[in-house]
Amino acid sequence: MTFLQPNAHYEERKMHNSQHTNWFLAAAFATIALVSLFQDLERFNGRDDFKDQGQKITWVGSAIICALGLASIGLFMGLFLRHRFVGNLLEVMLAFLTVGIWAAVLPTIxxxxxxxxxxxxxxxxxxxNLFVFPWLGLISAVAVLGGSMRLFFDRDVAKDEKSSSTFVSWGAFVATSLIxxxxxxxxxxDMMCDDEDTTMCDRLQYATWVGAIGGFLAFLWMMWDLCLPNRFSMVETVLSILVLTAWCFGITYITFSDNAPAPTFSTLYFFSWGSFALAAGLVASAVYRMFGAVMPGDDYSEDDHVQAKEVEHSDEDDNDDEERGRGAVVVEDEGIAAVPPTTAAKAHDQVYK
Incomplete structure (x- = not known):
């Protein structure tokens, strides 16, 4: 009896659809970013230092075109060759290159x-537009990379692996922390904090360290989760609580008060809040799995519950077979007797004159 098999097929189709959607979003966001850059060329032409800035504009445009090309390849291959492309090494490499291009060009933008x-x-x-859509392109590429790695390493939530559901969230947290x-x-x-020591410089230093350490620890946990799934899940709970605590202080230092380094909309502002939100979501997921493993009043875990369901469905199928086997074939013709069959499928073999 394969009770989880239909769900596994459903999850596989769902993952393929999700990957194709993310490739589509990555291509769409890159297109919008490229159009925004071209439409803003008039503003760049009006600057006195346009010649010096021309190389940067060329680099940005070339990188966005490359990201758009890779995303388009992933989009069409995921559409027409989904079973040979989605979750394979080729998709992982394509997504990794797309993430790398966005990561390389975003500091310039x-x-x-x-x-x-x-x-x-x-x-x-x-x-x-030129601020938002390159970031959205990077986020979509990271989502594709995380999904392809889950499929490539056979980390499907249909296999009832509890920790796999937060793999993409940890990947997103790594990205926001590094940003x-x-x-x-x-x-x-830029503020030349090496020459002077101010409160704002101290807060910037804290943001740098919390982003670096948090991203590094999250990346280590992702590698651990890939190699040893369902091992030491308490580590994930403790780690998520630690990073959330660090970001509770971080979001206060970075975005609040007069000495905050990111009091208005900026890269540091958005991704500080993004890291905080992801850390809070990771804590919520970890705590739910930790306390939800054994329900109040139950003596067995969710895994035992799934196994019990499998046995229950298997028993139901056996009972159905027995019920079908208890029937008798009634034949009205004279000289023909009926013998109670053992199964309905073999009834015709047991009818004799």
């Missing part, structure tokens, strides 16, 4: 000194 998407001391947004680290370190350098 978001650097206030370049005046492409942000400007000013705190990195205020001057082109909302916070890079944004805070860049702002720390």
């Amino acid at each position: 978001m650097n206030p000194k370049h005046n492409i998407a942000t400007a000013g001391d705190f990195g205020q947004i001057i082109n909302a 916070v680290m890079m944004a805070a370190s860049r702002q720390y350098e």
Whole structure:
């Protein structure tokens, strides 16, 4: 009896559809970012330092075109060759390259000194489309990479592996933490904090360290979860509580008060809140699994409950077979007797004259 097999097929189809949707979003966001860059060329042409900035604009445009090309390849291969592409090494490599391109070009786009998407001391947004959609493209690429790695390493939630459901969330937390680290370190350098010690510089230093350490620990847990699933799940609970505690202080230092380094909309502002929200979600998931493993009044866990369900359905099938076997074939013709069959399928073999 394979009670979980239909659910496994359903989850597989669901994952394939999710991967195709994420590839589509990655291509769409890259297209919008490219259009936003081209439409803003007039503003760049009006600047006195356009010649010096031309190389940066060329680099940004080329990188976005490459990301769009990779996302388009993934989109069409996921549509027409889904069973040979989705969850295979080729998709993992394609998603990894897409993430790498976005990670390489985003610092150039978001650097206030370049005046492409942000400007000013705190990195205020001057082109909302060029600010938002490259980040959305990166997030979609990270989602594709996380999903493809789950399938490639056979980490499907249909197999009732509790920790696999948070794998993508941990991957997103790694990405947001590293972005916070890079944004805070860049702002720390722009403010020349090495030459002076201020409260804002101290908070930027805290943001840099909490992003670096949190992202590194989350990445280590992801590798552990891939290699040894369902082992030491308490570690995930403790780690998620630690990173949430660190980000409770971090979000206060970074976005609140007059000395906050990210009081307005900026890269550091958005991704600090993103890291905090992801950490809170990870804690909620970990605590639910920890306390939900044994329900109040029950003496067995969720795994035992699933096994009991399998046995129950198996017994029901056996009972159905027995019920079908208890019937008798009644034949009205004279000279033909009926013998109670053992199964309905063999009834015709047991009728004789």
